[in-house]
Amino acid sequence: MKSFNGKTLRWESREGVIDLTLDHEPANEIGTAMLAELEEFVAAFGALAPETSACIISSARKSIFSAGGDLRELYATAAAVAAKDRPAGVRAFLERIHAVMNAIDEAPFVTIAAVHGACLGGGLELALACDMIIADKMARFAFPELRLGFIPGFGGIPRLKRDLGNAFVRDLLFTGRTMNATRAQAVGLVAQLAGEGEALRIARSTAAQITKYDAVARAAAKKFIKPIPREELRREIDLFCELFTRPSVMAALKKFVEDSGPMPYLP
Amino acid sequence: MRTLEQTTQEVLALAATHFQLPVGSLAPGDDFFKKLGIDSLQTLEMLSRLENHFGIELPDYEVQGVSDFKTLAERIQSRL
Numbered sequence: 001m002k003s004f005n006g007k008t009l010r011w012e013s014r015e016g017v018i019d020l021t022l023d024h025e026p027a028n029e030i031g032t033a034m035l036a037e038l039e040e041f042v043a044a045f046g047a048l049a050p051e052t053s054a055c056i057i058s059s060a061r062k063s064i065f066s067a068g069g070d071l072r073e074l075y076a077t078a079a080a081v082a083a084k085d086r087p088a089g090v091r092a093f094l095e096r097i098h099a100v101m102n103a104i105d106e107a108p109f110v111t112i113a114a115v116h117g118a119c120l121g122g123g124l125e126l127a128l129a130c131d132m133i134i135a136d137k138m139a140r141f142a143f144p145e146l147r148l149g150f151i152p153g154f155g156g157i158p159r160l161k162r163d164l165g166n167a168f169v170r171d172l173l174f175t176g177r178t179m180n181a182t183r184a185q186a187v188g189l190v191a192q193l194a195g196e197g198e199a200l201r202i203a204r205s206t207a208a209q210i211t212k213y214d215a216v217a218r219a220a221a222k223k224f225i226k227p228i229p230r231e232e233l234r235r236e237i238d239l240f241c242e243l244f245t246r247p248s249v250m251a252a253l254k255k256f257v258e259d260s261g262p263m264p265y266l267p
Numbered sequence: 268m269r270t271l272e273q274t275t276q277e278v279l280a281l282a283a284t285h286f287q288l289p290v291g292s293l294a295p296g297d298d299f300f301k302k303l304g305i306d307s308l309q310t311l312e313m314l315s316r317l318e319n320h321f322g323i324e325l326p327d328y329e330v331q332g333v334s335d336f337k338t339l340a341e342r343i344q345s346r347l
Contacts, residue, residue, distance in 0.1 A: 027308070062308075063308040063309070063311075063312055064308055117308065117311075117312070118308060118311050137315075137319060138312060138315045138316070138319075139315075140311050140314070140315055142327075175326060175328065176327075176328075177326040177327045177328060178311060178314070178327055179324070180314075180315050180318045180319065180324065181315075182318075182319065183324055
């Protein structure tokens with residue numbers, strides 16, 4: 001298959017580059033629908049890899065790359081079952097999303113996240129699984145999870161620790177604040193800074209350059225410089241499930257999903 | 268070094284340009300959520316616009332609860 005058109009995303013492979021576009025209203029939330037289509041996407045890697053040098057992940061939504069995990073779906077799903085049954089459901093979802101993120105992380109081609117607008121929580125975790133982030137200068141990055149009583153659950157902390165220094169990692173996690181693209185580039189999260197509206201064009205130009213190089217050397221280099229922190233990723237799932245069982249988390253989620261104001265509830 | 272008055276005027280001009288309003292249609296005491304009718308993503312966009320213009324970082328928690336341009340300008344001024 002050289003292309004796919006789903007309900008939450010689409011992709012097309014052309015001239016050695018896969019273009020994956022997230023397009024799920026309202027803000028590219030990663031819930032069960034997008035997860036299923038991401039699973040289909042990574043399942044195609046085996047067939048696509050021999051003729052693929054690079055993959056660009058971008059968003060078709062205005063002002064946002066991805067808001068991250070679908071907290072409304074998470075809350076509704078968890079609220080529909082008894083408290084004792086919630087961790088099993090959450091763990092099953094996390095196991096699946098971790099498998100997707102790991103597949104993207106170790107894809108046998110170069111992966112580029114072309115980010116514009118807000119890149120939050122699970123959206124940032126998706127970008128972090130990629131080899132490079134090329135960001136519009138209006139992009140903003142955040143891990144707001146601690147503000148709701150849990151931690152990033154899609155592999156965020158182990159990948160941040162793998163790639164970046166402690167000062168930035170702790171600031172991002174412990175404050176939950178959004179950081180601009182200029183700062184993100186200064187600390188090494190962003191590889192290239194793009195002008196407004198130019199991230200995807202620059203990502204395509206970068207991908208075109210990548211296609212010129214030897215595939216074996218490129219894959220070997222990637223494997224050498226980007227080991228997957230598997231042990232920490234396992235521990236992240238355990239810790240997320242442990243924190244999620246607390247009633248305060250459901251209360252915070254309820255407050256968040258019911259708030260439709262311009263500054264959604266975040267303590 | 269900008270004065271608070273200059274910072275406030277620059278904030279008003281940036282907001283007017285960003286939201287395509289006539290310059291002079293916004294006042295320091297205006298509630299920007301009500302006046303501009305902006306949502307959470309537009310709020311983040313405006314934050315980026317301000318940070319890029321002034322060359323500062325303005326953590327979300329420092330502007331949480333702020334709804335008028337004058338107070339916003341004061342928060343920015345404290346970072347200049």
